[in-house]
Amino acid sequence: MDLSRRYRSTYLVLLIFPYLCIMYSYFFKSSSINNLTQTKQLSPSLKTTYTGRVLVIYVWANTDVQSLGNLQFFIRYGVHPSQPADYYFILQQVNKKPVNESGLPKLPSNAHYIQ
The missing domain is CATH 1.20.5 (Single alpha-helices involved in coiled-coils or other helix-helix interfaces)
Known part of the structure; x- marks a missing residue:
């Protein structure tokens, strides 16, 4: 058994x-x-x-045909000066050339470009 x-x-x-x-x-x-x-x-x-502010970091490089369009879309629909957030857009150099910020969208007061 x-x-x-x-x-x-x-x-x-x-x-x-x-x-x-x-x-x-x-x-x-x-x-x-x-x-x-x-x-x-x-x-x-x-x-x-708790302070109620949010930090958003967006790393961007102009390596793709759609990369500038994606950045413009995010800034237009996702970044607002009334939001309790700080936005930092880190611009990566391509082929050791600095990014021309004049060709990028204007940012509200709570957003900044960093090279």
């Missing part, structure tokens, strides 16, 4: 018991409840240090 058939309930207990112990220690120990309480108490203090 096969041992696994004969002692099927023993095998099930040996498989399920460790998982039950882990679940019990995670959900019903007082230390995990205290950790959750401490996390909730720290959350309001973190909100006071």
